[in-house]
Amino acid sequence: MKFASTDSYVAPPDLTIAVNAAIALERPLLVKGEPGTGKTELARQVARSLGLEMIEWNIKSTTRAQQGLYEYDAVSRLRDSQLGDPRVEDVAHYIRKGKLWQAFEADTRPVLLIDEIDKADIEFPNDLLQELDRMEFHVYETGETIRARQRPVVIITSNNEKELPDAFLRRCFFHYIRFPDIDTMREIVAVHFPGLKERLLATALTQFYEIREMQGLKKKPSTSEVLDWLKLILAEDLTPEDLARDGVNALPKLHGALLKNEQDVALFERLAFMARGGRR
The missing domain is CATH 1.10.8 (Helicase, Ruva Protein; domain 3)
Incomplete structure (x- = not known):
C-alpha cells in the first residue's frame, strides 16, 4: 500500500515519503503548513490513490473529543419514556456514532481525516490519545468496547493556531508542507x-x-x-x-x-x- 501523486494532485517526494512512513508505522500523520497548501486535499487524494473509503471529521472551536466517539441523546430517551415508546428499553437506540466509531467499524480500511485539530480546545488532542493509540474505546451506556476492525489511515491537519501537547505529538508522524517552489x-x-x-x-x-x-x-x-x-x-x-x-x-x-x-x-x-x- 503505497501513496503516490494522482492525476489531480501533485505530491512532492518528501510528502510522499511522509505519508508512506506514517502508513508503515501505523501512526497518525500530522500535517502542518500554510492555509491553502492542500492539507485537507491530501487526505482525499491519499484515499483516492489507495482506493480507500474517506471519513472526514471537521473540527470547530466547539467540537469535543467525545463527539468523535459517540453521543448519548438522553433528552430524546426521556421524551420517549414520557410518551410510552418501547424503544426506551434499549439504550442503543439513543447512541449516535461519531466519526472514529464509523472508521473503527468500517468493513475495509478507511482514511480518517481529523481536519484543523488546532481549532478545538487545548485538551482536545489529549482526550483522543488512548483511542488513537489503542484503536478502541468504551461505551459506558451499553457496556461494550468498540475496537477497530483494521487500523485506519489517520491524517490530522493543523494551521498552527494552537500548540499541540507533547504527549500527542509523540504519537504522530509529523510533516510540514513547504510552500511549493x-x-x-x-x-x-x-x-x-x-x-x-x-x-x-x-x-x-x-x-x-x-x-x-x-x-x-x-x-x-x-x-x-x-x-x-x-x-x-x-x-x-x-x-x-x-x-x-x-x-x-x-x-x-x-x-x-x-x-x-x-x-x-x-x-x-x-x-x-x-x-x-x-x-x-
Missing part, C-alpha cells in the same frame, strides 16, 4: 489548467511570487488562491501584457483573488502613491 507550482498548475500558454503562465507566476515575497504583507496568497486567480485570468482572456504592473497601477489585475484583507490592498496603494510622488 515555482517548478512544483508549474506542475500543480498543469494539472488544473493543461495547455496554459507558457508566456502567460510565466508572467502570472513571476508576479505571484513577487507578491508573496513583498515585505509587510499580512497574508501571503496561497496555492488555492493562485489557482483561483489563474482561472479568472483565463475567464477574462487576459494576456501577459494585461497583467503588467507599474508604479501607477501597483495592484495586480483581479487582485481580490490574491489579496484578502484591506491592509494588504492598502500596502499596494501606498506603493503606487509613493511611485507617483517619485515621478513628479
Whole structure:
C-alpha cells in the first residue's frame, strides 16, 4: 500500500515519503503548513490513490473529543419514556456514532481525516490519545468496547493556531508542507489548467511570487488562491501584457483573488502613491 501523486494532485517526494512512513508505522500523520497548501486535499487524494473509503471529521472551536466517539441523546430517551415508546428499553437506540466509531467499524480500511485539530480546545488532542493509540474505546451506556476492525489511515491537519501537547505529538508522524517552489507550482498548475500558454503562465507566476515575497504583507496568497486567480485570468482572456504592473497601477489585475484583507490592498496603494510622488 503505497501513496503516490494522482492525476489531480501533485505530491512532492518528501510528502510522499511522509505519508508512506506514517502508513508503515501505523501512526497518525500530522500535517502542518500554510492555509491553502492542500492539507485537507491530501487526505482525499491519499484515499483516492489507495482506493480507500474517506471519513472526514471537521473540527470547530466547539467540537469535543467525545463527539468523535459517540453521543448519548438522553433528552430524546426521556421524551420517549414520557410518551410510552418501547424503544426506551434499549439504550442503543439513543447512541449516535461519531466519526472514529464509523472508521473503527468500517468493513475495509478507511482514511480518517481529523481536519484543523488546532481549532478545538487545548485538551482536545489529549482526550483522543488512548483511542488513537489503542484503536478502541468504551461505551459506558451499553457496556461494550468498540475496537477497530483494521487500523485506519489517520491524517490530522493543523494551521498552527494552537500548540499541540507533547504527549500527542509523540504519537504522530509529523510533516510540514513547504510552500511549493515555482517548478512544483508549474506542475500543480498543469494539472488544473493543461495547455496554459507558457508566456502567460510565466508572467502570472513571476508576479505571484513577487507578491508573496513583498515585505509587510499580512497574508501571503496561497496555492488555492493562485489557482483561483489563474482561472479568472483565463475567464477574462487576459494576456501577459494585461497583467503588467507599474508604479501607477501597483495592484495586480483581479487582485481580490490574491489579496484578502484591506491592509494588504492598502500596502499596494501606498506603493503606487509613493511611485507617483517619485515621478513628479
